[in-house]
Amino acid sequence: MTETRTAILTFAENRDSFRFAELLSYLNGLFEISKVTLSWYLREMINDNIIFKLGRGIYTAHKVQTSEYTPRLRTKAVKVGKIIARKFPFVSVSVLDGQVFADFQHHISSNNIIYVEVDRDAMESVFHSLKQEGYTAYLNPSKDFVYDNIDLSKEGVIVKPLISESPLMDFKGVRTPHLEKILVDIYCDDDLDYLHGSEWSRMFDNALSMYSVNRTAMLRYASRRNAKPAIEKAIENLGTHND
Template sequence: MHHLVEKGILERIGKGIFKIGKNVVFNPNLDKKTKTIYNKIKSSFPFIEFCIWNTSVLNEFSLHQSNKHFTLIEVEKDSAESVFLFLKDQNHKVFFNPNAEILERYVFDASNPIIVKFLVSEAPLQKIKNYNTISLEKCLVDLYCDKELFSFYQGKEKQTIFKEAYHKYTINNTKLLRYASRRGKKKEIENYIQQINIQ
């Protein structure tokens, strides 16, 4: 099996589960501004776990191209507020775990806002050139769970994003459902994937 995966004949989509085809990994684009923010945080908080990404990466999968994007910085719980205050001192337009009202009134109308929120433990992350960012499995689960945060991407749009993501890239369902379980939504997301006929 390992030999067939290496040759690109099979791709691994879960623990002991394979399908015919080559493994295609999702590598979210991190622009210069995002990398600069990451480097500042890493320099000031070298030992904390955090990840960074921008919602513009969702345009690759969505039907309607949104021009309202924000940068998400997810930080381990004990350090999240410190990172928020650090970014605030740097004069960034930053919000800490905003609720639905704050999102609607301030975040979505702001220009290039930053949201700092808690990083769920054991979230599936990936490193791209030393930058800790999201995996596609994490992105899809968060899109499903955080309906207020991703309000632009709900309904038919969410369905399109899921289908396009599965069509374009290799998604490890074991990893996705393990994270969904961490977020208390495993059965819901499992049913949703079946309901929209992805597999």
């Protein structure tokens, strides 16, 4: 295993970029290796941030210059998070501002919804509490309900279940998702159906080209959401969706 990884890295470091077929030909001049086995090695080395993917079948050993994702929450979103934390001190809470989706979208659309995720058994209590505070709130709405009844351009709060071991970070005293969680949740959540399909693929490409992403953490979380194969495929197809 070490010999194969070393040979891949030696080949890669002497080039700005390389194609899968070029690497396969080179390695087979040293020892026998199949396409399937090489794909596995590349995937592992990508997850370890040793090899980086530039596009479909195109790789590099030189780190692509990206920045760390910095969360962004409106003052109103922070306020919602702090209200919930104060009223429900023992409930895990995550707050996401729907406006951040535009940062990655191909076809930009308005979303002023604040997405609140809490422990499943606390969802209903949090929902009613937000209603009492005067917020337009929705309890874990279905895809059809969102299309028929929610104007995403208007302010509101959607309360949803929080998946255990979600990757979260602090922002002004409120817990908010890491980029890895945002990308997986957009793919999985019915209430975000308007971002599914080719739009999500482009968002995924855009996000990974703009920001540093911990692919191991993203795949671990995707496994908890039964979406690991889809996310692995999206990584494999990086760079093939943008116009």
